[in-house]
Structure formats: C-alpha cells, structure tokens
Amino acid sequence: MTVFNESWEAVIGLEIHVQLATNSKLFSGASTNFGALPNTQACNIDLAMPGVLPVLNEEVLKMAVKLGKALNANINSPTSFARKNYFYPDLPKGYQISQMDKPIVEDGFLDIELEDGSSKRIGITRAHLEEDAGKSLHEDFEGKSGIDLNRSGTPLIEIVSEPEINSPEEAVAYLKSIHSIIRYLEISDGNMAEGSMRCDANVSVRKVGSEELGTRTETKNVNSFRFVEKAIQYEIERQISEIESGNTITQETRLYDSQVNTTRPMRTKEYANDYRYFPEPDLLPVVLEDSFIEKTLEQMPEMPNEKKLRFVNEYDLSEYDASLLAADRDLANYFEEVTGESKSAKLSANWIMGELSAELNKENLHILNSKISAKQLGQLINRIEDSTISGKIAKDVFEKMWSSGNEVDDIIEKEGMQQVTDLSEIESMVSKVIDENPDQLKQYLSGKDRLFGFFVGQVMKESQGKANPAQVNEILKEKLKE
C-alpha cells in the first residue's frame, strides 16, 4: 500500500477501452486485422462515403452479454446507440457511434484481490459499445498529416468503474482483473502495447474523512500496467502538492508521458466539450431476447474466481497458488494438463510457478509459447515421483529439455541421469566414503551428530547426485552405528 501524506485520500475511477476481437468491424464488413497497410481495411462505410449506413455486427452483442455477466451487471434490453459529435480528421463521419442512455451493460461490480490477501469490491457503472476512430500519422508527412482509417469502426467496449479505487495498486489490481476476464472470455487479446486495451484514469484527492470529492483530472494515453500505476501515483502526488501549496486543481484531460514519468495537460483544442449526443437514427434500439442471452451465457467459460475456488478444492492448492494460476486462462489450462499427466497437483503448481515461470520470464515468453509442453513437464514430474531421478537432478533435466526440446526419458537415458536405487551400489559408496574420512568418523562417533550431513553430501557427490537420498540416509545411519 502506497502511503502518501496520511491526511490525504485518493479517489480513482478507471475508463477502460477494450477492442473486441471480432473478424469484422462494428458497423461494416471490413476486416479488423492489426497491422495491414494503411487504408486497406476501410470500406465505404468506414470512409463515411455519402449515403452509407451502419449495420450492427451481432457478434459484439454476444461478447458484451458475456462481459456483463462476468462483471455481475445488468444487461439492458433494449439497448440503444447515440451519436457523439466532434470534428477530427481520423473520425470520418464527424461523429462517433457510441451509447449514451441505454448502454448494453450497466450496474455491476468486480471483487479484486489486494496484495495483503484481502479483497475489495469495485462498482462498475456501465460498459458501452462504440466504434474506434482511425489514426492520424504526423511523422513522414512534411507539413501535412496522414490518415489511416484501418482502425476506423473497430468495435470497442468501454468499461467505466465507480470512483471506488483508492490507490495506484488497487487500480492495477482492478485493471489486471478486467484483463484476465476479457482474456478468459476471449473477447479481446487485451494487448495494451498494441492498443487493444487502453486505460484512462480519473483521479482526485481529498482529505481523509471528507465526504466531498475533489476536482478530478482525466489522464489518458497510459499503455501498460506499470504505467497506469506510475501515472496515477504521479497524478496523486501532483494534486496533493498543488493543493498544499495553495493552488487549485483544474478539471482537465492530461497526457501521461512515460519517458519522463509525468502527466501534462492536453491542449484544450485536442478535445471538445460539447459532444451533442443524440440517439443514432440509423440504428433501431436493439432488443436482446431472453433466449439469445441464455444461449450466449451457455457458452460462458469458467471465470477466474470460479476456477481459483475449484483449484483450491479439487487440487488442494493454497489460495495464493490457485489465484496465480487462475489469473491467466492459458496458464490455468497448462496447469491442468500437467496435473492430468503427473497426478501431482502440488508438484505441478510448484514447477510451473518456479522453474517454468522463471524461464518464461527470462525469455519474455507467454505460456502458450513455452518450450516445454504441459505433457513433457508432467512426464518430468512423473520421473521424480517414481524415483527415476531426484528433485535436484530434475532441475538439470528441465534445463536440458528447455534448451533442446528433447523428451524427458531420452535425456535421462542419454545423460545417464537415472537415480541410483541399487542397495548394494549405495552400500559400497557409503563404505568408501566412511573409509576415506576417518577423522570425521571419529568426531561423529564422539558425539558430533551434525557431521551426518557431511557424510550424506559426500555420498551424493560420489554418486554425482544420482543416489536416492532416502536410501543414502538409511544405509549411512546403519553403517555409522557399526
């Protein structure tokens, strides 16, 4: 928990824009693929040719209904669209089709988990559908601007929270939770760097105990979890120091500059004040039949919180482990696949969150691109469980699997890494170690029990780590008694 001057409290509300992963645009049949050549994915409708009309892509309704359910919210039916009017070169119609009075999702909440293990409920005011604008390209054009309308008309859902977030950490926890939900629902890839998830933060501060809200600012252009945290942190500190030095906060839109970690006011020209919203006459209000909603909800996957609870109950994992694994749908699937192969949930969880995560982080890979498949990791764990290799040797095997991609058993065999479980072989190694260390033996026998560990270590060294440690212990105990 970040501590500011103790007498201040931050009040934060987030507006999260999520690009919906439909094949075609919100109101046209043009493709939504990212990265195509400029203006190759803009049809007459996206270009706002005279006479064109919008037709709603029904796929977004299903996505919004699922999101509404995951956010414990009401689904409005009928839901209606409105025009938001402003002039900008990358907004071809001169208005954006959005939702005003009857957003498709309204009045929900999300329980987020905080670092200290406690949970907090954040209210969701609404989530509404709208079309994205194109992009203005200011580089590469001497004295002019280029317009790329490929993104124009891409479906967005904007999730608006209540101002019930009180710290940068809570904001990030909330954002991550939304990220996890949209990924679970497969309604967006949630890629913040590519802009498929964008976050604007409304921040104000007030004296602790005050009922009245302070003047808020809206910070835009924050494109990673870390930047959200830093931008909010900066903005809170800025506002406190402004007020404490006798200044007032101006209600304004600010841009976050990650290079220097500050926020600065947008030029007022960059946004209009009066959007003159009115009902979109080209689209009738959309009625969502009960049967449509039911059918859509049947396709709902198990959500992160449900999965976490199941992991605790079914696999006996700790709350912490379960929640880490459940946060990412792909990671959770990987875990269940490993467990299915190995039958040891605890070991599977440990290996995934230990060795595997470390390697993935090191190479900045997502679990889907892991160099060791879930099945392979399960097999490795099986070899530990059936005593073919020790846990320590397993780490070497893991590294070899990661770098070579070879199968567990091939590596063990080729490298001769099998655990030695032959009693007579261990006995002879134990005898050898005792014989070679008469001084230590004398000390041990005279009561220096701690030296037992020394003998174990020597035997393991003798076996190049392959001796079964339990057997070594047992045999050593007996031999030392003699």
Add this chain to the structure above:
Amino acid sequence: MKLHELSLKEQLNGLKEGSFSSTELTQHYLDRISSFDKSLNSFITVTEELALEQAKESDKRYKSNKALPLDGIPIAHKDIFCTEDILTTCGSKMLSNFKAPYSSTVVNNLSSDGVVVLGKTNMDEFAMGSSNETSFFGPVKNPWNKEYVPGGSSGGSAACVSAQLASAATATDTGGSIRQPAALCGLTGIKPTYGRVSRYGMIAFASSLDQGGVLARSAEDSAILLESMSGHDPKDSTSLNEDVPNFLGNIDSPIKGMKIGLPKEFFEKDLPNHVESSTKEAIETYKNLGAEIHEISLPNVDLSLPVYYIIAPAECSANLSRYDGVRYGYRCEDPKDIEDLYMRTREEGFGSEVKRRILIGTYALSAGYYDAYYLKAQKCRRLVANDFTEAFKSVDLILSPTTPDTSFKAGEKSDDPIEMYLQDIFTIPANLAGLPGISFPCGNHEGLPLGVQLVGNSLKEAQLFQAAHQFQEATDWHKNLPEVK
C-alpha cells in the same frame, strides 16, 4: 401518339409487343432533353452513353424473350441516389466533383428490373428546400410556367417527368419533397412508409424522416416503379422486414365503403378559394365513388412544423459533418491548418440554406438546449404520430390539400425561410409519423396545377394506389400535361 405521351404502363406494353424498341424510346427522350432541358434545368447529369447502352441490352432481352419487369423504361434518378462512377452531387458544390464509388439499393433494384437511366436530376441542395432554388446547379423551372418554381426538393425529378423528358423519376421526401413538387407540377408522387424503400446509398438529410419514392404521371405508373424499388435491405437497419405486396393488385377494385377522414385542423386553415374548391371537388368525387367521408381530428398536428424544424436540422447537422474536405468532395484552396480546412471547405462548399439548418440543428443539440428543443421535439413527434394511430382506428385514409396554394414565382419566397417552410405544412405530419402519403392532381388554377394528398396507415401503399387510381379513372386532371416548348 408520340412516344413521350404514352404512360409508363403503355410504354411497357409497347416494348413487349415490339411496337417500338427501348433504343427508340430512349433516344426519343434524350432528344427531348437536349431540346427542352436547357431552359428547364431539370438534369444535372445526362448519362446519354449509358442510357443507350442499357437500352441496347434491353432490346436484346426482349428479342430473346428474357425481358425484365421494367425492361427498357427510361427513367431519371434524383441526384441524391449514389450511382457508381457517375457524378452524384446532391445539388451541392460540396459534392460537385463526387463520383460515387457504389450504387444505392434503389438504383440497383431498378437496374436489375431493367430500367434505362437517362441521368441525374436537379434538386435543392442536400434536399433542403421547397422550390429547387437552393441547388448549386441553378434553379429548375416549372414546365407549366417557367416563371414559377417546380417545388422541391425533388424539383428536377418533377419538372423532367412533367415535361415528359423521362417516363418517371425517383425522388425523396423528408418533409414533402416528393408530394409538394408533384402537386406543383401536376404529377402523382408517393412517399411510402418509412423503411419501405432502402435508404442505403441515398444521401442522408434527416435519417429518421428521409424516404425514397416516385414521381410519375399516374398512380398506376407510380405503383409499378415503387414496387421495383421497395423491399427489405440488410444494408439499412431501419429498412422494414416486410414483404412487398403487388401494388397493382387491387388497383381496379372499387373503393365503395372506404372511409376517408378530413382532419378539421387542416380545413380550418385560411386557404385560398381555388384550393378549397378543388379539394371539395375531390371530396365530391370520392363521395360519388362510394367512399364515406368523416370529419376527424389530429389535435397535435399543428406541432408538426416546429417539431420538424428541430428534428430535421438536428439530424442534418450530424449527417453533414462528414463533408469536411478530407476524403472526397470539395476542398478549399491552400488550407493553412486543419481548422482552416474545415472552416473554409464548409463555408465555401455549402449554400446558405444548408448552413442555416446545420446551425439550427447544432444549437438544438447543444448542452443546455437539448432538453428544451430536441428532446421536447421528440416527445411532440410521438404525440403527432399517436394522433394518426387514433385516427386510423376510425378511417382508412386521410385527405387534405397537398400544398397551401399552387406554385409561386421564382424568387418570391427565397428570402423568407418561414414562408418557404409553410409549403410543407400538410406534408410534414406523414414524415413525422412514418406514414405513406400520395399526392395527385385535382385541379388547375390560372394554368398551374393543384394537388390533393391521401395519407394511409403504415404499409398501406396498395390502398393509396387503389384510391388514387380510382380517382384518376373518374377524372382527367392527371392527363393534363404542360406543353413544353
């Protein structure tokens, strides 16, 4: 009889029987256009080459017995309908260089039924006007008397059909833009139920009011053309998912017992004698045809004009935002920055009536005024619509004059927008309620035609055609055509 004197239906029969070819018919109209349209100015673009090509194709189909329902009939499109690779200006400097990259559904529907396209007709800029004087391409003259206006905004379509420069024409009606010019030019014009004809590719003025329709010489001809234009279009979300009936189906059935309502609010108005007498005469004709005449009330109908002049400008203010000089159309010279590009492009590209309405609409939607204007107008619109719903519980059709008077002289009202807006006082209510309305000739005063309007219940176009056709079987007003020199 000369080819242009034949009705559309007679021309279809002639083509089928091989009395003449589509090429002959098309060439005949093209010749008339080049002889007479210089003074009328009803066309912005004449597509001579395309028309002759289409006519040739049509003749081939007749020869091989593969004729389409409207094969070879030369018509004109209001220049509000996008036509692929053909200039589509909407009567504005803003689109004076705009060749549409696609065709509207209306154009496609008619083309796939075999019509020949003679060209694109003049109109008030972005369909805003009642006299066809706001066009960037100059005013259109009324063929009955060239000192007079043809009405608007579909003035070019009305003038060219009235002057027999085309067999019929497409048109659009947001507040009366089909019916008023029909009345002023002695034609039959129908605005169907909102959603009956697709708006896809029809350049938007006020989306919730705009509706495509027809200007023709008779109810029968209108029915033939409208049937081809109509139908559900998945590209228009407000298009009605309703089957299109055979509009000619019961056109010959007598209308005995049909109940016609006369809204007292309309007849209480101080109308010129010739309007009152010709309307009374029309009512007498209906009585003689066996219709029952009832006085009815539309208590909120007087709200229509003010409501319309909030809603239509509000919608237009957003619909016309796309004309910004960035992607297509007119762009000002040497803009110094984006602000300058917007300001000068729109200042120079739009005419004054369009600017007036954009300003009114922008104001009506502004924060602090929205509730008082736009929201209240929407509520009043509902009241007007409810009046019709009530009225249609007791009558089948509602009759009134189409316009407050015959045509007026060019320039007479162009400096007085309120006086101009009053032209649509009888026609606007049907747009607000989304109902079908038809205007047809019922008289003539000092050489200028007069029209009567029937408004029907939702989707009752067939009944309107039947009532209008029966009237035209009993009278000759629609056969009266101006002599064009």
